[in-house]
Amino acid sequence: LAKTTQPISMDSYEGQEVNITCSHNNIATNDYITWYQQFPSQGPRFIIQGYKTKVTNEVASLFIPADRKSSTLSLPRVSLSDTAVYYCLVAYSGTYKYIFGTGTRLKVLA
Amino acid sequence: DVKVTQSSRYLVKRTGEKVFLECVQDMDHENMFWYRQDPGLGLRLIYFSYDVKMKEKGDIPEGYSVSREKKERFSLILESASTNQTSMYLCASEGEGSYEQYFGPGTRLTVT
Numbered sequence: 001l002a003k004t005t006q007p008i009s010m011d012s013y014e015g016q017e018v019n020i021t022c023s024h025n026n027i028a029t030n031d032y033i034t035w036y037q038q039f040p041s042q043g044p045r046f047i048i049q050g051y052k053t054k055v056t057n058e059v060a061s062l063f064i065p066a067d068r069k070s071s072t073l074s075l076p077r078v079s080l081s082d083t084a085v086y087y088c089l090v091a092y093s094g095t096y097k098y099i100f101g102t103g104t105r106l107k108v109l110a
Numbered sequence: 111d112v113k114v115t116q117s118s119r120y121l122v123k124r125t126g127e128k129v130f131l132e133c134v135q136d137m138d139h140e141n142m143f144w145y146r147q148d149p150g151l152g153l154r155l156i157y158f159s160y161d162v163k164m165k166e167k168g169d170i171p172e173g174y175s176v177s178r179e180k181k182e183r184f185s186l187i188l189e190s191a192s193t194n195q196t197s198m199y200l201c202a203s204e205g206e207g208s209y210e211q212y213f214g215p216g217t218r219l220t221v222t
Binding site: 032034036041042043044045046049087089091096098099100101102103 | 114143145152153154155158160166168169200202209210211212213214215216
């Protein structure tokens with residue numbers, strides 16, 4: 001049974017870089033990893049997605065090592081408004097299987 | 111902007127009632143999803159639909175059914191609500207092959 005785990009919580013200070021890791025097994029080369037941000041009383045919001053090596057957009061980077069047993073969301077220079085819960089999602093390509101990670105509660109301190 | 115709307119933000123139902131949760135998206139997305147979110151358990155997929163009238167079971171389909179008669183609308187049905195179905199229900203849509211899901215605001219369902 002596929003399982004996707006994340007650290008339960010992390011604290012950081014404003015202006016720091018934050019890296020959140022998602023551990024997953026049995027990931028094929030075409031399986032996609034997506035990250036979402038969720039604030040209280042709202043649905044998750046898309047941050048970034050990728051399936052290999054490194055992807056960067058205007059808000060984050062996603063690193064996927066060659067062994068594909070984990071992926072890392074990198075948030076550069078976090079601010080107080082980045083305090084939220086962050087989820088990874090593994091989409092198993094060619095199947096109808098989507099597994100969310102356990103979620104990481106990030107608290108950004110002033 | 112993609113918009114996913116859910117019929118209710120809060121809903122209170124009695125045990126044994128039939129419950130309908132409606133979800134509508136305005137981006138002509140092929141894929142639609144129903145998840146439930148519970149403290150400590152995160153988001154779990156109940157059902158997924160990849161086209162009109164097509165559906166696939168997710169991880170926790172027991173006690174639920176779905177209907178997709180039109181591309182923009184995906185309904186979750188609790189045939190006979192039970193207290194263990196008290197939860198936050200989230201609908202999402204996704205364009206074919208995009209892997210980027212857009213979520214609705216959620217429906218907090220309480221079954222008493």
